[in-house]
Amino acid sequence: MLSFRRFLASLGPGTVWLVIFVVGPALILLAYSFLTRTDVGQLGAPVTLENWQRIFGYDALFQEWVPDNLRVLLRSVLVAAVSTFVCVLLGYPLAFYIAAQPPRRKNVLLLLLILPFWVNFLIRVYAWIIILRPFGLVPSTLAVFLGMTYAYLPFFVLPVYSSVEKVDWRLVEAAEDLGATPVRAFWAAIFPQTLPGLIAGVILTFIPALGTFIVSDLLGGSKTALIGNLVQDQFGQAGDWPYGAALSFLLLGAVLLGLWLYARLAGQKGLEELI
Amino acid sequence: MRRTSPALAAYSWLVYGFLYLPILVLIVFSFNNSRFGATWQGFTLKWYGVLFGRSDVREALLGTLLVAIPSTLVSTVLGTLLGFGLWRYSFRWRTPLTFLMVIPIVIPDVVMGVGLLMLYALVRTVVPFSNGLLTVLLAHVTFQVSYVALTVRARLAGYDRSLEEAARDLGASDLQAFLRVTLPLALPGVLTGALLAFTLSLDDFVVTYFTSGSGFRTLPVLIYTNVKRGITPDINALSALLVGVTALVLVLASVISGRSSAFRRSARRGREDS
Amino acid sequence: MLSADAAVSVLDVDKSFGSVQVLDDVDLDIRKGEFFSLLGPSGCGKTTLLRILAGFEQPDAGQIIIGGRDMTGVPPHLRPVNTVFQSYALFPHLNVYDNVAFGLRMKRVPAAQQRERVGRALETVRIGDLARRRPDQLSGGQRQRVALARAIVGEPQVLLLDEPLSALDLKLRKELQVELSNLQETLGITFVFVTHDQEEALVMSDRIAVMNRGRVEQLGKAEDLYERPRTAFVANFLGSSNLIEGTVKAVTPEGATVQTVHGPLMTHQGAHLKIGQSVTLSIRPEKLRMERDDETEGNEVRARVDDIVYTGAENQYLLKANGERLIVFQLNADLGADEDFDYEEDVALYLPPGNLMVLEEG
Numbered sequence: 038m039l040s041f042r043r044f045l046a047s048l049g050p051g052t053v054w055l056v057i058f059v060v061g062p063a064l065i066l067l068a069y070s071f072l073t074r075t076d077v078g079q080l081g082a083p084v085t086l087e088n089w090q091r092i093f094g095y096d097a098l099f100q101e102w103v104p105d106n107l108r109v110l111l112r113s114v115l116v117a118a119v120s121t122f123v124c125v126l127l128g129y130p131l132a133f134y135i136a137a138q139p140p141r142r143k144n145v146l147l148l149l150l151i152l153p154f155w156v157n158f159l160i161r162v163y164a165w166i167i168i169l170r171p172f173g174l175v176p177s178t179l180a181v182f183l184g185m186t187y188a189y190l191p192f193f194v195l196p197v198y199s200s201v202e203k204v205d206w207r208l209v210e211a212a213e214d215l216g217a218t219p220v221r222a223f224w225a226a227i228f229p230q231t232l233p234g235l236i237a238g239v240i241l242t243f244i245p246a247l248g249t250f251i252v253s254d255l256l257g258g259s260k261t262a263l264i265g266n267l268v269q270d271q272f273g274q275a276g277d278w279p280y281g282a283a284l285s286f287l288l289l290g291a292v293l294l295g296l297w298l299y300a301r302l303a304g305q306k307g308l309e310e311l312i
Numbered sequence: 313m314r315r316t317s318p319a320l321a322a323y324s325w326l327v328y329g330f331l332y333l334p335i336l337v338l339i340v341f342s343f344n345n346s347r348f349g350a351t352w353q354g355f356t357l358k359w360y361g362v363l364f365g366r367s368d369v370r371e372a373l374l375g376t377l378l379v380a381i382p383s384t385l386v387s388t389v390l391g392t393l394l395g396f397g398l399w400r401y402s403f404r405w406r407t408p409l410t411f412l413m414v415i416p417i418v419i420p421d422v423v424m425g426v427g428l429l430m431l432y433a434l435v436r437t438v439v440p441f442s443n444g445l446l447t448v449l450l451a452h453v454t455f456q457v458s459y460v461a462l463t464v465r466a467r468l469a470g471y472d473r474s475l476e477e478a479a480r481d482l483g484a485s486d487l488q489a490f491l492r493v494t495l496p497l498a499l500p501g502v503l504t505g506a507l508l509a510f511t512l513s514l515d516d517f518v519v520t521y522f523t524s525g526s527g528f529r530t531l532p533v534l535i536y537t538n539v540k541r542g543i544t545p546d547i548n549a550l551s552a553l554l555v556g557v558t559a560l561v562l563v564l565a566s567v568i569s570g571r572s573s574a575f576r577r578s579a580r581r582g583r584e585d586s
Numbered sequence: 587m588l589s590a591d592a593a594v595s596v597l598d599v600d601k602s603f604g605s606v607q608v609l610d611d612v613d614l615d616i617r618k619g620e621f622f623s624l625l626g627p628s629g630c631g632k633t634t635l636l637r638i639l640a641g642f643e644q645p646d647a648g649q650i651i652i653g654g655r656d657m658t659g660v661p662p663h664l665r666p667v668n669t670v671f672q673s674y675a676l677f678p679h680l681n682v683y684d685n686v687a688f689g690l691r692m693k694r695v696p697a698a699q700q701r702e703r704v705g706r707a708l709e710t711v712r713i714g715d716l717a718r719r720r721p722d723q724l725s726g727g728q729r730q731r732v733a734l735a736r737a738i739v740g741e742p743q744v745l746l747l748d749e750p751l752s753a754l755d756l757k758l759r760k761e762l763q764v765e766l767s768n769l770q771e772t773l774g775i776t777f778v779f780v781t782h783d784q785e786e787a788l789v790m791s792d793r794i795a796v797m798n799r800g801r802v803e804q805l806g807k808a809e810d811l812y813e814r815p816r817t818a819f820v821a822n823f824l825g826s827s828n829l830i831e832g833t834v835k836a837v838t839p840e841g842a843t844v845q846t847v848h849g850p851l852m853t854h855q856g857a858h859l860k861i862g863q864s865v866t867l868s869i870r871p872e873k874l875r876m877e878r879d880d881e882t883e884g885n886e887v888r889a890r891v892d893d894i895v896y897t898g899a900e901n902q903y904l905l906k907a908n909g910e911r912l913i914v915f916q917l918n919a920d921l922g923a924d925e926d927f928d929y930e931e932d933v934a935l936y937l938p939p940g941n942l943m944v945l946e947e948g
Binding site: 044055059061063065066130131133135148150152156157159160161163167168187244245248255269272282289292293300 | 323330331334338341390398401415418419420421429430451454511515536558559
């Protein structure tokens with residue numbers, strides 16, 4: 038009994054907090070997404086599917102199809118995907134370089150990698166305004182890509198690095214011994230070993246890139262509005278909370294689904310290693 | 313050590329250059345004696361002077377600290393207990409709880425900010441309140457707790473649970489065993505977690521933006537509203553200062569966790585289950 | 587069982603984890619001042635029993651009496667026992683001195699007395715010079731000694747040891763076996779020692795309880811267990827045995843005759859058996875006599891040498907007799923003596939009736 042009280046004392050408060058402030062808002066988002074727009078902040082009947090229809094471009098009666106919002110969603114996915122891809126191009130070789138250094142140097146390089154990541158996100162994006170504006174590149178799509186890649190690169194490199202660190206290099210020798218060229222040896226022996234880190238890195242880059250609104254808000258214009266901007270707008274100028282809730286829940290659902298799939302794939306340990 | 317080709321080295325240093333260029337530009341331009349900042353006009357400290365003269369900056373700084381310090385304290389206590397519990401006990405709801413803990417870390421900031429905004433709005437229909445400091449504080453604790461819990465658990469993961477049993481065996485009560493053995497061992501993790509939580513609070517813009525309402529501002533919110541209006545050199549100075557503070561906190565953190573890793577090596581073996 | 591001179595009484599204890607029963611009606615007494623071993627393979631429940639004695643687990647049913655006091659509901663820190671953990675469980679953030687002093691501090695022993703007792707305990711295990719070291723600066727053997735000092739400094743009525751030597755290499759293990767035995771004699775504390783190493787148990791213990799699948803199979807002195815195993819499990823877990831199955835043919839006050847594949851075999855045990863009952867006989871490999879010609883009458887088996895393993899001090903012969911395998915150990919007593927047998931050689935085995943044990947049904 039005593040140990041059960043202790044169990045509750047230790048896990049209870051944190052769990053209750055998370056349930057109230059994480060599960061609670063998630064459920065509220067879901068509930069709101071089926072309500073009708075009223076005065077800001079007011080719960081409104083009737084229950085409706087309209088908000089969800091709107092996301093996919095239909096009006097209340099399915100008569101018209103205006104895919105503006107759908108276009109924003111697709112653009113969000115595309116921008117996040119391209120930024121993630123650029124992160125792979127920049128970060129994957131970097132992880133190998135760091136892993137190949139002597140221990141002390143390695144630690145310094147890792148610290149140097151993490152340091153900019155700790156600088157306030159807004160400031161990092163803001164710095165690009167200073168750099169790009171003299172060239173007339175703010176706002177532009179290029180600026181959004183640059184800002185995104187810059188903002189999320191360390192998220193990508195760290196998990197890849199920890200995978201590369203664990204690579205068993207004897208497999209390369211084995212592959213080369215069996216007659217593989219260096220390139221084929223890499224694809225056959227090294228790449229598969231780094232795959233878990235690569236996947237974790239892609240998830241950790243893609244998710245925040247999908248949900249951001251600062252980067253596109255500050256570096257892009259209205260033409261580069263992403264789902265994050267759409268949400269911000271619903272809770273700001275547009276004042277359409279139910280629609281904003283639907284968009285948010287869509288984002289939340291996508292992330293949780295991805296996470297759940299990853300957890301199924303990589304197990305509890307993988308979930309913990311992700312962070 | 314393995315060989316790396318010069319090409320890879322050069323490429324890697326370019327990437328590092330990419331990472332540091334904006335920060336350097338920012339710092340350099342905070343000393344630029346020019347109102348518009350595009351070209352170098354000579355060294356000056358006047359923007360720092362302008363910055364300290366602004367009352368809204370001082371207010372936002374105060375707001376930032378008023379959120380960061382209490383939220384760090386609360387989340388450190390909650391997170392330490394949670395991390396300890398996850399290490400100490402095996403129970404059926406372990407995996408769902410881990411999942412729940414991971415959510416605040418991985419969900420997009422916008423979703424968290426908006427969700428909390430709506431939670432507050434709902435509560436307000438029952439209990440009217442409009443304290444921006446309180447709402448932001450609660451929001452910050454929410455994303456801080458998970459980080460602290462994970463850091464503490466990672467720290468404890470290297471230790472055998474029989475250490476607590478040994479303490480009990482030697483006459484320590486439940487509480488004494490926790491205070492005299494487990495807590496000292498977890499302490500570096502607790503401190504790292506607290507520093508992490510503190511930095512995250514300082515850093516946060518999005519969640520604060522949605523949950524603060526009007527009348528309460530932190531530095532990031534202030535920076536955002538200023539940047540939306542256009543570049544001003546005193547904001548460069550503010551950003552450069554924040555970069556400096558962050559670097560300081562980070563170095564402190566790595567010193568703490570570096571010194572502690574020495575005694576992580578011992579006591580790793582598990583006991584035979586029979 | 588509950589006797590007055592028992593340091594520990596375990597009364598009909600059951601324990602399950604989920605659907606797995608790890609202790610099944612365990613009932614035993616441990617005498618004051620004896621070196622008592624719980625011996626068995628991993629998963630037999632010995633560590634669980636030890637943890638129940640320490641108070642880390644609660645029995646589902648039954649009772650634990652330590653020093654005449656019922657321990658039901660008594661938490662670990664209020665029990666008059668201390669434990670030496672398998673992983674040592676030294677506190678990594680405390681040095682050797684503070685590790686050993688931990689228990690005394692918890693019991694609020696005055697500082698001067700603390701110093702004196704810690705000093706004495708460290709001297710007892712001969713690590714007085716290591717007091718200021720941290721656990722990660724110690725070798726395995728030294729850690730073992732610190733764990734011991736920490737456990738004995740509080741002068742417990744019973745010392746519980748959970749496979750304390752299993753992490754050490756063979757040579758160090760042998761040294762510490764002797765030291766532990768001596769220590770136990772000097773201190774006079776009751777030791778309850780958990781091990782899966784039969785040799786360790788035989789060398790060190792006054793009495794041993796052999797455990798298997800949550801039950802005590804047999805309890806007794808080392809010699810009793812080895813010479814007179816009562817079950818097939820004990821016969822094979824301590825050393826090795828030849829097991830021969832058969833049916834009781836005749837019973838006399840002096841023993842019994844059992845019909846086996848090798849023909850009728852006489853044993854001096856088994857006066858309690860009934861005719862027609864099926865039984866298993868057991869005989870230690872060194873207790874068979876191997877000869878070239880059959881000269882004696884009765885209890886003889888014809889066999890053929892299948893394989894010979896030379897282990898230095900003895901030869902181990904694997905033989906085939908009537909389709910069954912038998913093992914015989916013979917001392918390498920005389921160099922050059924014509925006593926060694928060859929492969930494929932036909933031999934006669936004599937099974938002395940006094941060495942044939944009748945086993946209980948498992």
